[in-house]
Amino acid sequence: MRPSEPVFMNPDLTAMRIHDDYAPPILEMRGIVKRFPGLVALDGVDLSVRRGEIHALIGQNGAGKSTLMKILSGVYTPDEGDIRVEGLPVSIHYPREALRLGIGTVYQDLSLVPQLSVADNIYLGREPGNGFVIDQTAIRRSTQALFRRLEVRDIDGDERVGRLPLAQQQLVEIAKVLSHEPRILILDEPTAPLADEETAHLFRILRGLREQGIAIIFISHRFKEILQQCDRATILRNGRLVTTIDMQGVSEDELVELTIGERLETFFHHAEQMRANADVVLEVSHLSVRRAVRDVSFTVGRGEIVGITGLLGAGQNELARALFGIQDGVRGTIKRRGLVVRIRSPRQAVRLGIGLLTEHRKLEGLVPDMSVKENISLPSLAAFRRLTMFIHNGRERWAVRESMQQLNVKAASSKVKVSTLSGGNQQKVILGKWLLRDLDVLIFISPTQGIDVGAKAEIYAHLSELANQGKSIIVVSEDLLEILGISDRIFVMYNRRLTRIFQRGEVDEETLLSAVQGATL
Amino acid sequence: MANMAEAPERRPSLIPARADGWTALSTLSTVVVVIALFLFFGLTSERFFLPQNLLNILKQMSIVGILGIGMTVVILVGGIDLSVGSVVLLSSAVTALLLDSYDVAPVPAIGAGLVIGALVGLVNGVLVEVAGISPVIATLGTLIAVRGLGQILIENTYIWVTDPLFVDIASDTIAFLPIMAVIMLVLYVVFAIVLKQTVFGRYVYAIGGNPIAARLSGVPLLRVKILAYVLSGLLAAVAGMLTAATVGVVGPNAGAGMEFNAIAAVVLGGARLSGGVGRVEKTLLGTAIFTMVLNYLTLSGVTAIWQQTVTGFLVLGAVLLERFVQRGK
């Protein structure tokens, strides 16, 4: 085992640590190797986690974080290496065995059944009852008790999971895993779909679990929360272990540098001046969505980046979906270049030059069994036709390769199934899909969820570039820094209404935060 | 990609590093099964390898195989078409009547039969995609209604098909291959290309793989899915013509139960019944397995009822094997 190097450890602060550094780790993985056809995902990785710590696992998209965790939870078996739990060697071949060992996992792609209720999902596969009839009252009661313990208030146990927003689905998934009472809890990017408030809530829960001595492995691309909440961090780069460090006294820059192997100079590419937005390309007046949006009016100019933000459920997602024809109960008028249009289906929207990327990567973004290439080119196939019905393979391959390079998609080749890509790389594929299709108005909901810091900066630069070329971009995001960084104008939605509009530079994070929370001026 | 470049050493792996390693592997294994069965049947039955019997197998394969193409397309988009056996009856009845009672020339008569088949497919497509009836129910309805229509047309008796064109189709060969088999192979080549190389084919896989993502990508779901049913109806009508040619007569039970043979061929070919995964090439292999087993059972003197039972278990076995392989992966 390679010794972990506490390079940035601050000697004064280590004395204050509550937990004994010399306690035997509850979990030890040594020399883990995992190969997939065409690439080595993990190349001799060590990980050691102590009881009662929140241990961050950090690395760029495709570094091997999820693969390492899937080995721990029995989804994959390692090609080499061994695993010890409480000092005893174990081999984990099935997820069930991992659960029996007390290892509970919240996967990056949620594994809930959308058609079932929240409560049924939580107790799926271990329904109380006599073996034939499920005891529904028992399920409901346990779910309520569980939610009470986790201080989850606004989720109804009888609601169908598919109807919940992504952030709440994430909480249900976490509740489900916690109901197994794990000793080791793995959370693979649980905060990606969460806004600040839910993130804070999640960490309250996690700190409680830490007090009880549970070991928590936490994957995230958000360094702020890692620095604030985690005790130690293990960093992976390209399938190899970089180091394991103590978080005391580490700065964000140091963490970024360890992760990507170089300094990240510019995070946001600010446009020098306000982009001209004289030509209105999209005009929305008095748009309402049943139970979600109330009487919203705005315009979007050519070459402008508009950021829309708000609390969970403030209506921003429904607004975006309405512009793409996938939202029920829409009233009001939408004008494209001055003409009133009716958008009833994505196909119509695309024909009107509007594209939408939604936050539901797996459900709405990808066809898992198709290749990376086929996914990226799907909206643009018409452009690669020859003899009216055939696909021009050469042109398609060329365009896809270009797009993959631009977004730095990490895959063994463009022909592998998109489902074998890492989460962040799948997200890049969806982005690539819409960037390849030459549309005037691009609407992105949480475009950079699950994408690592380095790639994020590149994507922001790319969006900026597109705006300079005259595309109009609407970014819907709960990430205030992202919104502040890229938007020419910022729309704040609160309680279903568009409450504030800020110009670039007119607002700082604090003001924006209070606006998001409903402050009027 | 960066990962590949920096990996210090890579051991040779048994699993091909090709992108479609697994599908290539499983196609290969299906081919191996076909060859193994072929040899086994030939070595254990005196008559299996006789040229006449091999020709018979090819002819039987042609009809199931052509139905299997349409069924593959419909299953790929996430549907199913139970009406194809009835379309075999209706289309051949229309053609036979036109030839027999109205003295229409064979080519327009065949054309009319094919149009009828496509129309039934259109009805199926509209029932499923526009009216929103589940595919099983909708095509079960047309299965019954269309068979009824066919039987009304031929007044529940038998109509002889004696036109020389049909006699030729049934008996002629091109370079040892029966014309029927040639027709089937041409259709397989055409549809393999359609599914792999055309925009329609790509849409078929996208819709079957994830209809929501496909819709949000601007794929014309309705059009593609309806076209899938139309193609299935059209191909069933082609199978109807071949059935009329081989049997030489159209009777009330023509094509009855063929939908299950077609589904069996698709399933044996490893397509996923919920859509998105499957290939016509593999359905052809499935057809070969299915037909050879039936033929062998006949040669061994197994009665029709038992044949049915055995093929039923064969299909179940194939599905279980598929599950098992999926799990092992």
Ligand SMILES: Nc1ncnc2c1ncn2[C@@H]1O[C@H](COP(=O)(O)OP(=O)(O)OP(=O)(O)O)[C@@H](O)[C@H]1O
């Ligand atoms: N089932 C699989 N088949 C083939 N390759 C795979 C498979 N699962 C993962 N990989 C590859 O292994 C590498 C590591 O993927 P992994 O999902 O562990 O990355 P990650 O660190 O979790 O990234 P992200 O931050 O994007 O989630 C990637 O290059 C990915 O394409």
Ligand SMILES: [Mg+2]
């Ligand atoms: Mg991951």
